[in-house]
Amino acid sequence: MNISVHPPGRHRERTPSRVAGWLRRFLARRAAGLVLGFARIVTAVRGEWQGVEPRDVQRIYFANHSSHGDFILVSAVLPPRLRRHTRPVAGADYWMKGRLRRFVGREVFNAVLIERNRERRTEDPVDQMTRAVGEGASLIVFPEGTRNTGDLPLMPFKSGLYHLARACPGIELVPVWIANLNRVLPKGEIVPIPLVCTVTFGAALHVGEAESKEDFLRRAEIALLSLAPNGNRP
Amino acid sequence: MTAPHPDLLTLLLGLAAVLFAASAVAYVLRVRLSPGGSNAVIENLGDRIDAWWVMAIVMGLALIGGRTGVTLLFALCSFAALREFVTLTNTRRADHWALAGAFFVILPAQYWLVWTGWYGLYSIFIPVYAFLLMPIVSSLRGDTDRFLVRIAEVQWALMICVFCVSHVPALLTLDIPGFEGRNVLLIAFLVIVVQSSDVMQYVWGKLLGRAKIAPKLSPSKTLEGLVGGGLSAVALGTALAWITPFSPIEAALLSLAIVLMGFFGGLVMSAIKRDRGVKDWGHLIAGHGGFIDRLDSVIFSAPIFFHLVRYGWSLT
Numbered sequence: 001m002n003i004s005v006h007p008p009g010r011h012r013e014r015t016p017s018r019v020a021g022w023l024r025r026f027l028a029r030r031a032a033g034l035v036l037g038f039a040r041i042v043t044a045v046r047g048e049w050q051g052v053e054p055r056d057v058q059r060i061y062f063a064n065h066s067s068h069g070d071f072i073l074v075s076a077v078l079p080p081r082l083r084r085h086t087r088p089v090a091g092a093d094y095w096m097k098g099r100l101r102r103f104v105g106r107e108v109f110n111a112v113l114i115e116r117n118r119e120r121r122t123e124d125p126v127d128q129m130t131r132a133v134g135e136g137a138s139l140i141v142f143p144e145g146t147r148n149t150g151d152l153p154l155m156p157f158k159s160g161l162y163h164l165a166r167a168c169p170g171i172e173l174v175p176v177w178i179a180n181l182n183r184v185l186p187k188g189e190i191v192p193i194p195l196v197c198t199v200t201f202g203a204a205l206h207v208g209e210a211e212s213k214e215d216f217l218r219r220a221e222i223a224l225l226s227l228a229p230n231g232n233r234p
Numbered sequence: 235m236t237a238p239h240p241d242l243l244t245l246l247l248g249l250a251a252v253l254f255a256a257s258a259v260a261y262v263l264r265v266r267l268s269p270g271g272s273n274a275v276i277e278n279l280g281d282r283i284d285a286w287w288v289m290a291i292v293m294g295l296a297l298i299g300g301r302t303g304v305t306l307l308f309a310l311c312s313f314a315a316l317r318e319f320v321t322l323t324n325t326r327r328a329d330h331w332a333l334a335g336a337f338f339v340i341l342p343a344q345y346w347l348v349w350t351g352w353y354g355l356y357s358i359f360i361p362v363y364a365f366l367l368m369p370i371v372s373s374l375r376g377d378t379d380r381f382l383v384r385i386a387e388v389q390w391a392l393m394i395c396v397f398c399v400s401h402v403p404a405l406l407t408l409d410i411p412g413f414e415g416r417n418v419l420l421i422a423f424l425v426i427v428v429q430s431s432d433v434m435q436y437v438w439g440k441l442l443g444r445a446k447i448a449p450k451l452s453p454s455k456t457l458e459g460l461v462g463g464g465l466s467a468v469a470l471g472t473a474l475a476w477i478t479p480f481s482p483i484e485a486a487l488l489s490l491a492i493v494l495m496g497f498f499g500g501l502v503m504s505a506i507k508r509d510r511g512v513k514d515w516g517h518l519i520a521g522h523g524g525f526i527d528r529l530d531s532v533i534f535s536a537p538i539f540f541h542l543v544r545y546g547w548s549l550t
């Protein structure tokens with residue numbers, strides 16, 4: 001993932017010299033390349049563009065969530081030009097813990113980090129995402145809110161996707177099904193099993209003028225579920 | 235690494251000539267019949283020929299690289315094939331360590347044994363040791379749901395994707411009097427006979443295929459395709475006797491064994507695909523599907539060819 005979409009000056013605040021900032025960005029870019037390369041070796045991941053083409057337009061990709069590697073697989077199948085403008089939305093509670101995770105989350109993957117814990121919030125997550133979209137980024141969001149480790153193929157969506165869709169009415173919402181990654185690295189395992197993964201992109205949605213929150217979320221869930229392959233084993 | 239044998243270079247140049255001719259034909263067909271990519275069959279043919287180029291170049295480099303190159307190449311093929319196979323199986327969380335062992339312990343160990351030429355161990359390592367150890371590892375997690383199906387699938391995945399495929403580089407360990415330093419040509423012989431049989435079955439089947447052999451398994455396999463393609467491949471194998479330690483008659487009989495095993499191997503692998511409800515094993519090779527789609531005939535013929543040559547010609 002390219003770091004150039006950072007707002008200017010962001011690195012200079014935290015690092016005293018230009019050289020150090022440049023070095024950090026260089027390292028972050030190499031690290032992103034390594035992670036994507038590793039993911040490709042393990043999963044031979046392939047993107048299937050069923051409902052939309054990989055065109056360079058601003059989009060909000062919403063995907064099923066079963067593994068920490070989910071957004072990496074989505075990134076891996078995006079053409080580089082799209083990948084540069086696409087930022088994953090991830091939980092700050094996880095990615096701000098410790099220096100390494102912070103570096104990986106913020107700089108390697110340029111994630112929009114949102115606080116899931118209501119009490120500790122200083123900013124509304126929907127506002128944060130809307131601002132990122134306003135700056136020109138595409139987003140990868142996981143409307144289930146957390147990783148799905150149960151037997152159901154999909155957990156009920158949180159309302160964030162609806163509010164985000166309302167706040168960015170012109171942006172395409174693209175459902176993305178990530179198949180098999182939950183088998184590559186089940187929760188609690190550390191050695192990944194190489195299995196072939198596919199990332200399927202469905203037809204874009206828009207929220208209707210008078211559509212209720214429940215109706216829209218239901219429609220979005222069905223759109224996402226319909227992309228799951230028949231043989232998908234949870 | 236020593237200089238590649240002149241026969242190998244002659245063979246690779248011949249192969250390049252064939253591929254040039256195929257590319258030229260595909261180009262003419264594309265211009266005449268498929269302007270703008272409108273004809274799916276011709277586009278697929280083009281993809282296939284392009285993939286053949288890549289495979290031939292990779293294979294040629296591995297053969298020139300000798301024992302290490304060939305062993306590495308087929309270890310990578312095994313890895314890709316095993317990944318495709320396991321993707322389609324019913325494994326559960328409890329199999330995680332058994333699967334990790336299959337990929338990261340058993341596969342490298344098998345190829346290391348082949349590389350060192352330890353026939354006594356690599357010929358039984360998977361069918362005896364892996365087959366007994368893997369269910370033990372799986373059972374330790376205590377998940378009995380569909381246990382027999384799960385362990386049988388993983389075992390067969392190893393058998394097909396690792397054990398059988400590793401018999402291609404194992405050909406390099408044979409010690410054939412008067413054939414020293416030329417063992418890579420045995421691999422070239424096997425691969426050319428198998429793959430030409432596949433290609434010629436496709437061509438003959440398209441030209442005059444009528445009687446379907448196994449319509450439920452593979453609608454494109456016809457009796458005319460099998461006979462025409464098989465005979466063409468046997469003829470080619472006989473014509474290649476000069477690169478082998480075999481007489482022309484022996485080369486013809488070995489080619490026949492390779493062709494038959496390859497054909498039935500393709501049939502078995504089709505049955506597995508039907509059972510799993512997929513058309514191809516994977517997507518890594520444009521126009522061909524996955525690695526197993528390209529390897530299926532080699533998988534079944536390699537161990538048989540290996541043993542026939544070992545008992546008939548080798549001192550080891």
